[in-house]
Amino acid sequence: MTDPISRGLLPEGFRDRLAPRAAAADRLVRTLCDRITAHGYDLVQPPLAEFEDSLIGRLSDGGAQDLLRVIDPVSQRTLAIRSDITPQAGRIAATRLAHRPRPLRLSYAGPVLSVRPPQVGAERERMQIGAELIGHDSVAAAGEILTVALEALTAAGCADLSVDLTLPSLVEELAEADWPVDNLDAVRAALDGKDHASLIAAGGAAYAPLIEAAGPAASAIPALRAAGMGAAFDRRLDAAEALTARASGLARVTVDPTERRGFEFQTWLGFSLFAGGIASEIGRGGTYIVRHPGGAEEPAIGFSLYIDGLVQAGLGRRKTRRIFLPHGTDAGVGTALRADGWVTVAALSGSDDAEANACTHIWTGEPAAL
Numbered sequence: 598m599t600d601p602i603s604r605g606l607l608p609e610g611f612r613d614r615l616a617p618r619a620a621a622a623d624r625l626v627r628t629l630c631d632r633i634t635a636h637g638y639d640l641v642q643p644p645l646a647e648f649e650d651s652l653i654g655r656l657s658d659g660g661a662q663d664l665l666r667v668i669d670p671v672s673q674r675t676l677a678i679r680s681d682i683t684p685q686a687g688r689i690a691a692t693r694l695a696h697r698p699r700p701l702r703l704s705y706a707g708p709v710l711s712v713r714p715p716q717v718g719a720e721r722e723r724m725q726i727g728a729e730l731i732g733h734d735s736v737a738a739a740g741e742i743l744t745v746a747l748e749a750l751t752a753a754g755c756a757d758l759s760v761d762l763t764l765p766s767l768v769e770e771l772a773e774a775d776w777p778v779d780n781l782d783a784v785r786a787a788l789d790g791k792d793h794a795s796l797i798a799a800g801g802a803a804y805a806p807l808i809e810a811a812g813p814a815a816s817a818i819p820a821l822r823a824a825g826m827g828a829a830f831d832r833r834l835d836a837a838e839a840l841t842a843r844a845s846g847l848a849r850v851t852v853d854p855t856e857r858r859g860f861e862f863q864t865w866l867g868f869s870l871f872a873g874g875i876a877s878e879i880g881r882g883g884t885y886i887v888r889h890p891g892g893a894e895e896p897a898i899g900f901s902l903y904i905d906g907l908v909q910a911g912l913g914r915r916k917t918r919r920i921f922l923p924h925g926t927d928a929g930v931g932t933a934l935r936a937d938g939w940v941t942v943a944a945l946s947g948s949d950d951a952e953a954n955a956c957t958h959i960w961t962g963e964p965a966a967l
């Protein structure tokens with residue numbers, strides 16, 4: 598029996614992407630990037646690995662556990678492979694581009710790697726494409742970010758888009774203001790589990806409408822308003838309403854004000870993106886804080902998209918016309934065909950054939966379909 602290495606086995610959560618999916622993935626990345634940069638988001642390319650401390654300082658605790666680390670023989674220090682490009686964009690904004698006027702619009706595309714798969718069955722290496730708007734986290738900024746994400750996904754072929762809005766810091770804000778609770782952790786845990794009985798037991802009955810009202814924005818927002826939870830809460834609902842209006846025509850919107858799983862570093866707003874025919878989440882985003890070296894803090898908002906679900910759903914594929922050029926065909930023929938959008942495969946010898954090269958056509962003095 599051959600050993601796993603000679604059989605070419607890969608570690609769990611890693612894979613090769615072959616034709617035609619590799620080409621589809623490449624096309625999707627280009628389409629998404631083009632749409633994002635067309636809105637003024639300049640592309641940046643941070644490195645795959647950084648000093649561990651530098652990455653950890655910008656991630657939530659949960660994010661830090663997710664980093665794959667290696668010892669660098671050159672610097673003799675621990676490096677970590679990025680699990681998210683957003684903190685790297687934040688670092689760039691707070692250091693090398695700190696002098697640039699705000700808002701600063703940055704975009705990126707590259708692989709990220711996490712120790713544990715982010716969702717059951719997901720790969721550990723994923724391609725992340727995103728945009729970050731640094732300097733603002735207003736409703737206007739959120740509206741722009743949401744629109745850019747939805748437009749890019751539509752251009753990539755996604756249909757039936759939906760957005761789940763959440764308010765990650767809402768419960769803390771309410772508890773600090775008008776709705777104090779004795780045991781905030783217990784209330785948070787009950788809300789995370791959408792567990793009504795535990796919520797009451799934890800003394801958080803006032804928070805029950807946050808679970809009960811979750812659902813499509815058109816019904817959830819009026820139901821949450823009717824709960825009368827104060828001016829600060831109503832301002833958040835105004836924001837959710839404005840974002841729902843902004844997204845209308847591009848996506849369906851649902852509101853789940855207490856959902857915070859996966860939104861460990863986001864502040865007042867978080868959102869998840871879904872598309873018809875793709876079971877898993879295809880992107881997420883929200884508002885957050887960028888920390889500057891001197892201790893200053895700057896608001897920001899952004900989104901990240903993950904293309905694996907799109908590739909699996911068959912998006913990004915293009916039918917290619919692939920023509921076989923028999924041995925001895927003049928080189929100029931191939932040049933002219935490629936200029937005309939054909940993919941050409943030139944025979945290396947007289948024994949090569951069109952079928953083994955998966956060609957759709959053969960050159961017989963003109964393209965002939967096979």
Ligand SMILES: N[C@@H](Cc1c[nH]c[nH+]1)C(=O)O
Pocket residue numbers: 681682683727728729859863881882883884885898899900901
């Ligand atoms: N990078 C975050 C989403 C995000 C982008 N900007 C703000 N939040 C994620 O992938 O979970």
